[in-house]
Amino acid sequence: MKLLNNKFLKPFKNIYVLVLTVFIVWMLFFDAHSLLFHRELNKEIEEIEYQKEHYKSEIAKDNKAIKELSTEEGTERAARENYYMKKDNEDIFIIEYEDSIAKQDNDE
Secondary structure, eight states, rough: OTTOOTTTEEEESSHHHHHHHHHHHIIIIITTTOHHHHHHHHHHHHHHHHHHHHHHHHHHHHHHHHHTTSSSHHHHHHHHHHHHOOTTTTTOOOOHHHHHHHHHHHHH
16 A cells, blocks of 8 residues: 555556556557657668768769760770770880889789
């Protein structure tokens, strides 16, 4: 009987307070739309928005590269720089710096 007379448990004698407390605890922790579930979803949304911005910047870079490669000069420049292609009357000299050679030796 002393337990029911405790000043901390006195508000829980009212059935409305008891039901409201149970409802709030249920909604915060146990329901399918709980606070914990929403917090996880918000983290996923932030991660997906970050990925969205990353992919938008990648698309912009790719569109810029496509625009450069759509011209004859851009295609020629890409072929010379990336694939070391040349015209018939040209010679190509590839210059490697010492620090790039040292990195290649260490990688192998």
